[in-house]
Amino acid sequence: MSPYKPVTKKLINTVEGCVDDNLRGIVTTFPQLRLHPKHRVVTIRTEADTGRVAVISGGGSGHEPFAAGFVGAGMLDGAVAGGIFASPPTGNVLYAISHLYKFNSGGVIVILGNYTGDRLNFGKAVEKARINGIKVEAVIIGEDVASSHNKTGGRGICAEVYLYKICGAMSARGYDLSSIHKTSIDVSKCFATLGVCLSACSLPGQPPLFEIAQDEMELGAGVHGEAGIAKMKMGTSKEVVGMLLEKIISHLKLVTGDRVTVMVNNLGGTSILEMNIIGADIKEYLDSKKIKLERLYSGHMKSSLEMHGFNISVLHLNKEQGDFWLGLLDDPTTAPGWPAGVLSVGDHDNIRDDETVLQSFTRKAAVGPSLSKQQQDIFRGCLQSAAEELIQSEALLNRLDSGCGDGDCGITIKKFGLAIVEYLKQGSVQYPSNVLWELSEIAETDMGGTSGGIYSLGLSAASQSFAGSQAVSPAEWLAAWESSMAAITKYGGAEPGDRTMLDSLHAAAEAFKQNLGADLKQALLKTSEAAERGAKETASRIARAGRASYVAKEYLQDEDAGARAVAIWIKAVVKYILTKI
Missing domain, CATH: 3.30.1180.20 (Dihydroxyacetone kinase; domain 2)
Known part of the structure; x- marks a missing residue:
């Protein structure tokens, strides 16, 4: 094994030119800023003396948006960029100070981090500027707790940005250089x-x-x-x-x-x-x-x-x-990097729901035909068995989902199974319409995600189908089944053959339909076999809907996770019913 670590991938053109390309990108994105390319300086475009104090900062590149991203009215008037993690040279800093003083006769305040290179290069530029008659002050920021024990104080991490905003706002309000400098010192102690x-x-x-x-x-x-x-x-x-x-x-x-x-x-x-x-x-x-x-x-x-x-x-x-x-922090700024705005101001008593708005959507009364005591026991057992099998299939479904999805199908389905088990501890199963409605609500709230939406939609459609029925029979279950698939197709966009859960669901429904007049045991076995076949066939099908349709076909070498989940719970339901008839 090579002792050398591989170079990390980055979307750049050249190592040597990445800093300059970055600066060109900034002023391309924000054309009201101006790039001074020879000196790697970004400033606000200015054509006349503002009379204000200019606020300037800078340092190594690689810290974006620091510092050029904070150039804008109400924050920095200019920023100087060095190489990656390297202080800019004195000459470039002096250029920035001189240019900004030309258009801001109130003076210049320079904010820099507590690093040796920045202290030397910015410090020398400040002294040269003073010799040339420029009114300039500097403040060094070193607020890092981890390095606060150092002889020269802590490193400058990110609190400089506080001063960009505070000093920039003071300048915009018309404060003089001495006042801004004093405030910057006071703030830096806090x-x-x-x-x-x-x-x-x-x-x-x-x-x-x-x-x-x-x-x-x-x-x-x-x-x-x-x-x-x-x-x-x-x-x-x-x-x-x-x-x-x-x-x-x-x-x-x-x-x-x-x-x-x-x-x-x-x-x-x-x-x-x-x-x-x-x-x-x-x-x-x-x-x-x-x-x-x-x-x-x-x-x-x-x-x-x-x-x-x-x-x-x-x-x-x-x-x-x-x-x-x-108040200074709340003042407006046009700097693109500042993350605050009008929505940042206010108290934090803002986390609560309005529990009244969805009350009208809650099913309040029993609807549709009811089940006998024996039928209720079978229905409850079917749901329990299906839920337990789905819970046990978490790893399998996650693996099937990992190639073409985000690898969480098993996790999502398990949540559904656990919620069903919890519901069955106390929930009534007398009215199929109500049970299917409750399951649709569970899928929506406990399951979540796309799968939760699909199951919720299908189960609610099945519930509505039973709500209008007069009796509970295999034909009525088939009608609810078909209503469920129709709703999934209408809103989900998938059809049988598109390599989704519908492949198993549709194959099983067709088998059940074709064997309605036959022996119930035979019809159920045919249904389970069809669901299994439908799931296996998805391995060779082209995905035309769902998340799998967004990825290259080489990632689709196994069964669709959603189709396999359907086959699992149909098999569990059939197996349980066969023990009772």
Whole structure:
């Protein structure tokens, strides 16, 4: 085995040109911005002196949307990009300061992260600008809890974005350079950041920077692809969020009654699903500590290419200036990367349902013909047997679904089976129409997904068929069966032969129909055999409907999972009835 790790795939043109291509893409997407290509600077388009203070930042590329994505009215006036995870050279920073001062005679405030390269290159540019008579101030941000013990202070992670918004809003309101600089210093004393990563990123043309075991995560990972300060075992979102917030709260010395805003920074490869769960867990944890969450900002702020992980950055809204800072954070901006807007403002008492709206859709009375006591026992046994077989078939159905779907058919069907078993513990089976209706509701609420929708639709149609019947007979069961298939075809779009559950369902229904006048035992056996045959035949059929129709045919080498599930429960029902007749 080769000791070398493979290069990670990335959609770029060249390693050497990816930073410049990225910057061109930004101004192509947002043409009201201007790219200064020789200096890798992005600015707001300006033709006359605004008289305001310009706000500037920057640093290495690979952290997008930081920093060019925050250029816009009410945030940054300009951003300087370095190479991937590399500080921009002094000359490019000086160019950005000089250009912005030309159109913003109120001065320039430079916001930079606490990294040696940025401190040196931005610092030298600031000093050169002052020598040239430019009014300029700088503020260095180093809010990382994990590295806070370092001699030079913690690293700058993502809290810089707070200052982009606050300083940008102050500039838009007309505050002078001295006031903006003082506020930036005050704010920087009131925030802290800590995060974890679950997998490493890789520089263009390179393998992953480090390895993390499947059951581990790195605490305190940085935004330059570096590993964290400690490896920890994976936990749930609640556990990880609680651990991070406990350390941040201790670092900031927050107490009951304090008010905060929280920024959740996606390090690049974390799904929005995960980010939303993390956000909800942050609110829950802060509530438990009686710390008031005023705003939650979630999204990509300062990423680390495709690193899977996130940072939590907490800003303490202190009693002296908290309301002022919050107002600045709420001020409008045109910067494309800022994740907040009108919907971000408001209290968090917003999670509840209106239980009255669907009451009129609930079946309230018994409808259709009823079953005798003996028939009820058989019906209950059929449902119990079918449910148990579906539960036991989880692994098989997941495997069949994995090639052409998302591999969860067995999980979904098992949920249905478990819910049916639970229903049968107390639910009445006297009226078939009502039972089928209840099963359709169970499929909708407990099963979920596409399969849940299909089963719910089919069962509700079967329920309606029985509601208009006068008696319970094999012919009435067939009518309900056919109504069910018609509804599935009408709304699902599939027909028999399209490699779906209908292949088994239709084959079985036809066999049952053809043998209605024969011996019941013979009719049931023929029905079960037809369902089995219908499922097996799907292995050689072309998918024309359902999720399988979206994938290449080489992935469709086995039976359709939905068709196999139908064959399983039909066989279970037939087997049970045969023991009773």
